[in-house]
Amino acid sequence: MSLLEIEDVDKSYGDEEVLHDVSLAMDQRDVDVIVGPSGSGKSTLLRCVNRLTEVDDGAIYLDGEEIHGMDENDLRRRVGMVFQDFNLFAHRSALGNVTLGLTEVLELSETEAKSRAEEFLGRVGLADQADSYPSQLSGGQKQRVGIARALAMDPDLLLFDEPTSALDPELIGEVLAVMEDLAEGGMTMLCVTHEMGFARSAASTITFLDGGRIVERGPPEQLFETPEKERTRTFLGQLTDLNR
Amino acid sequence: MTDGEAVTDPTETRGSTIGSLPGRRRLVVVAVGSVFWTWLLARWAYHNTVLDWVATAFGTPDLVRAEQGVRGREGWIPAAPFEGAAEAVDGVAATLGPASALVDWLVWLFDLAAFATTTAPALAAGAFVTVYLTVVSMLLGLVIAVPLAVARIYGGRGLRSIALAYTELIRGTPLLAQLFFLYFGLPLAQIAESVGFTGQGPVPRAAAAVAVVGFTINSSAYQSEYIRSALQSVDPGQLTAARAVGLSELGGIRHVVLPQGLRFAIPGWTNEFVYLIKYSSLAAFITVPDLFRRARTIGSETFQFTDIYVIVGLFYLALVLTTALAMGRLERWVAIPGLGSASDRG
Amino acid sequence: MAVAAPADLAAVLQTGDWAFVLGNWRVLLLGAVVTVVLMATSLTLGFLAGFPAGAVEAYGSGWTKELVSTAGVVLRGTPIVVLIVLFFFGIPVPKLGSVPVVDVRLSAFLAATLALGLRSGAYQSQVFRGAIQSIDEGQLEAARSVGLTHRQAVRHVIFPQAVRRSVPGFQNEFTIVLKDTSVAFAIGLAELLTRAENLYLQPGRDTAIMEVIIVISAVYFVLTFATNRTLDYLGDAFSIPEGSE
Numbered sequence: 001m002s003l004l005e006i007e008d009v010d011k012s013y014g015d016e017e018v019l020h021d022v023s024l025a026m027d028q029r030d031v032d033v034i035v036g037p038s039g040s041g042k043s044t045l046l047r048c049v050n051r052l053t054e055v056d057d058g059a060i061y062l063d064g065e066e067i068h069g070m071d072e073n074d075l076r077r078r079v080g081m082v083f084q085d086f087n088l089f090a091h092r093s094a095l096g097n098v099t100l101g102l103t104e105v106l107e108l109s110e111t112e113a114k115s116r117a118e119e120f121l122g123r124v125g126l127a128d129q130a131d132s133y134p135s136q137l138s139g140g141q142k143q144r145v146g147i148a149r150a151l152a153m154d155p156d157l158l159l160f161d162e163p164t165s166a167l168d169p170e171l172i173g174e175v176l177a178v179m180e181d182l183a184e185g186g187m188t189m190l191c192v193t194h195e196m197g198f199a200r201s202a203a204s205t206i207t208f209l210d211g212g213r214i215v216e217r218g219p220p221e222q223l224f225e226t227p228e229k230e231r232t233r234t235f236l237g238q239l240t241d242l243n244r
Numbered sequence: 245m246t247d248g249e250a251v252t253d254p255t256e257t258r259g260s261t262i263g264s265l266p267g268r269r270r271l272v273v274v275a276v277g278s279v280f281w282t283w284l285l286a287r288w289a290y291h292n293t294v295l296d297w298v299a300t301a302f303g304t305p306d307l308v309r310a311e312q313g314v315r316g317r318e319g320w321i322p323a324a325p326f327e328g329a330a331e332a333v334d335g336v337a338a339t340l341g342p343a344s345a346l347v348d349w350l351v352w353l354f355d356l357a358a359f360a361t362t363t364a365p366a367l368a369a370g371a372f373v374t375v376y377l378t379v380v381s382m383l384l385g386l387v388i389a390v391p392l393a394v395a396r397i398y399g400g401r402g403l404r405s406i407a408l409a410y411t412e413l414i415r416g417t418p419l420l421a422q423l424f425f426l427y428f429g430l431p432l433a434q435i436a437e438s439v440g441f442t443g444q445g446p447v448p449r450a451a452a453a454v455a456v457v458g459f460t461i462n463s464s465a466y467q468s469e470y471i472r473s474a475l476q477s478v479d480p481g482q483l484t485a486a487r488a489v490g491l492s493e494l495g496g497i498r499h500v501v502l503p504q505g506l507r508f509a510i511p512g513w514t515n516e517f518v519y520l521i522k523y524s525s526l527a528a529f530i531t532v533p534d535l536f537r538r539a540r541t542i543g544s545e546t547f548q549f550t551d552i553y554v555i556v557g558l559f560y561l562a563l564v565l566t567t568a569l570a571m572g573r574l575e576r577w578v579a580i581p582g583l584g585s586a587s588d589r590g
Numbered sequence: 591m592a593v594a595a596p597a598d599l600a601a602v603l604q605t606g607d608w609a610f611v612l613g614n615w616r617v618l619l620l621g622a623v624v625t626v627v628l629m630a631t632s633l634t635l636g637f638l639a640g641f642p643a644g645a646v647e648a649y650g651s652g653w654t655k656e657l658v659s660t661a662g663v664v665l666r667g668t669p670i671v672v673l674i675v676l677f678f679f680g681i682p683v684p685k686l687g688s689v690p691v692v693d694v695r696l697s698a699f700l701a702a703t704l705a706l707g708l709r710s711g712a713y714q715s716q717v718f719r720g721a722i723q724s725i726d727e728g729q730l731e732a733a734r735s736v737g738l739t740h741r742q743a744v745r746h747v748i749f750p751q752a753v754r755r756s757v758p759g760f761q762n763e764f765t766i767v768l769k770d771t772s773v774a775f776a777i778g779l780a781e782l783l784t785r786a787e788n789l790y791l792q793p794g795r796d797t798a799i800m801e802v803i804i805v806i807s808a809v810y811f812v813l814t815f816a817t818n819r820t821l822d823y824l825g826d827a828f829s830i831p832e833g834s835e
Contacts, residue, residue: 077737087732101736
């Protein structure tokens with residue numbers, strides 16, 4: 001059974017159809033990269049998975065369970081999310097950002113939460129920044145805290161919503177390195193990103209979304225080398241050029 | 245604090261009185277407000293000395309009745325129906341026994357309406373004083389506030405400290421203490437009286453002149469703060485560009501910075517206007533016969549303190565809400581496309 | 591009001607107006623104490639009323655929100671002097687007597703506290719509501735994404751930030767309420783301004799009006815200054831550290 005199954009999902013905002021009949025399935029340890037032009041519905045699809053947005057039609061299953069019937073807080077504990085704008089809690093230190101979910105949702109004690117948070121900050125290379133506040137961190141550091149915050153909840157699946165788009169070019173590498181580590185470690189990840197280098201090296205599947213529909217989906221070699229659709233070739237070609 | 249010299253908080257602003265009125269409430273304010281103002285203007289015209297003089301010259305001496313003393317004026321809406329209604333409802337209440345609390349309240353409402361119609365002419369006269377005190381003081385205050393703000397930003401060391409001391413002193417002490425100082429402390433009233441503020445005919449009394457001085461000084465300090473922060477929000481590149489086309493510093497301030505900055509200042513300025521309508525009620529304590537003092541006098545004559553203060557509260561609410569709405573319209577009217585009004589900037 | 595013992599008064603009569611004011615420092619000090627206490631009670635009431643009111647205006651719906659925002663408009667649109675006299679005459683306060691040393695009628699103090707406090711609450715609610723609404727939507731989403739409920743997210747993520755952002759607005763309220771305590775003069779509450787008037791209304795003391803008012807203005811100014819500085823200090827102490835990125 002797949003870990004995540006998205007079945008014929010439709011979503012519209014008013015008259016605008018953002019997702020149309022989108023279906024995909026991911027197994028445990030899969031790293032799925034979604035690419036597509038802006039406005040293609042990538043972020044909406046991601047937000048449907050942890051129900052920040054509700055689908056209009058279709059169904060999404062996590063571990064065989066229809067997510068619409070689940071308690072949304074429970075779902076979100078099991079599905080972590082990393083945001084484009086980091087969205088670190090501005091009033092809490094890096095450590096405090098990680099511990100909030102641990103104490104309030106997992107109901108760990110303060111000391112347990114603290115040691116666990118320290119462990120995960122260490123894993124993203126920020127053990128020394130535990131007491132820094134978001135405004136004292138660089139963009140890359142912020143995003144790594146964001147990843148540690150999601151990771152510490154021990155999620156089954158991690159969603160990445162353009163995690164490097166808001167970063168200065170020289171800071172992108174440190175975030176991608178953490179993501180690649182995670183992928184190697186067997187984390188199941190659904191990523192919206194334009195980083196083709198990451199897609200090539202870490203992705204198990206690439207999905208090309210355009211106009212709310214899946215145009216093409218397959219392993220990286222297939223999409224990069226022998227795409228079925230001309231549109232895929234053009235788009236990926238542009239992205240690869242840009243990344244160079 | 246960037247300038248490191250302000251004594252009280254340099255960004256002190258008074259919170260927005262009304263904020264935005266949502267659709268339905270806005271309609272109510274517009275409807276009630278226009279009736280209120282039509283009535284108010286008619287009342288003022290009816291007892292206006294100048295209009296009386298004109299009407300008399302045209303052979304209709306009874307059209308305008310300026311000669312009537314404020315206390316002798318009668319309402320246009322008769323009080324009798326409301327009194328009758330109150331009595332009738334009261335009669336019903338007597339039969340209801342203990343469950344009559346709600347009905348009693350209705351009786352009070354009718355009594356209040358009857359009381360309002362009999363006291364309204366005197367309150368209209370008071371409202372006139374309130375409005376002219378506010379408008380005159382705001383405008384005179386603005387005349388002082390603009391140079392004050394410019395001095396705070398662009399002045400030399402000496403000029404800056406004088407302007408700062410003035411605003412901080414005024415904003416650091418209560419308005420009522422300032423009015424007492426001017427009226428009871430200084431011989432300002434006698435001076436005003438000797439130059440002709442005698443309260444004869446259309447000429448206001450000396451106390452009103454002192455109140456205008458007090459409000460002008462007070463509002464100039466607050467207005468200058470709004471203007472200063474608005475001017476500082478104008479991109480400094482604007483002045484540089486003005487200098488680059490050959491304008492003098494003062495010319496650049498006058499033709500480039502002020503026209504942009506003063507627009508940013510409008511929301512704060514209109515808020516200040518509303519504040520002054522409310523705070524002009526303190527003029528009552530230096531004997532100015534404004535809206536509040538009229539109410540106080542009626543209260544001590546009739547001992548219906550609560551009733552008259554509820555009525556005068558509604559008068560002030562009507563003045564404040566209609567002003568806020570009208571000022572909102574003014575804001576949109578003077579807006580420049582692409583130049584966000586200050587309210588957009590939070 | 592007995593201002594000074596007759597013996598003192600005779601002594602003061604010989605000297606100038608300044609000496610008269612200084613000789614009555616105890617009276618003015620008591621007035622200042624009443625002013626500060628009134629400010630404190632009013633601001634406390636204002637916070638207790640304004641904080642929930644702001645939350646209701648930000649998150650509420652239906653008639654509660656309608657009621658709260660209408661009450662806010664009425665309180666903010668009515669002059670403080672009208673509110674004070676209305677609470678004084680309009681609310682049936684039981685005869686409460688007065689506090690001996692400071693000579694404050696409790697009914698007047700209560701009316702002033704209610705008027706100043708509720709009006710301040712109406713402004714504080716605006717400050718707090720604005721602060722809540724200024725917080726980025728992403729903060730709530732991030733909190734929800736770790737599995738916090740809406741209530742937990744508001745409590746642990748939105749409120750702590752909103753309260754900090756409200757500090758400058760609350761600071762304004764401190765100085766505004768402080769200055770407006772003088773309006774309690776209207777109901778004869780023995781705060782600083784009322785006591786000042788009582789001083790110069792004594793027979794033969796009308797020459798001291800200027801001096802008395804200058805002195806109490808200085809007291810108000812110092813109180814405003816001290817309040818602002820204290821709040822600046824507290825604001826810095828509790829602010830979220832910012833780095834030089």
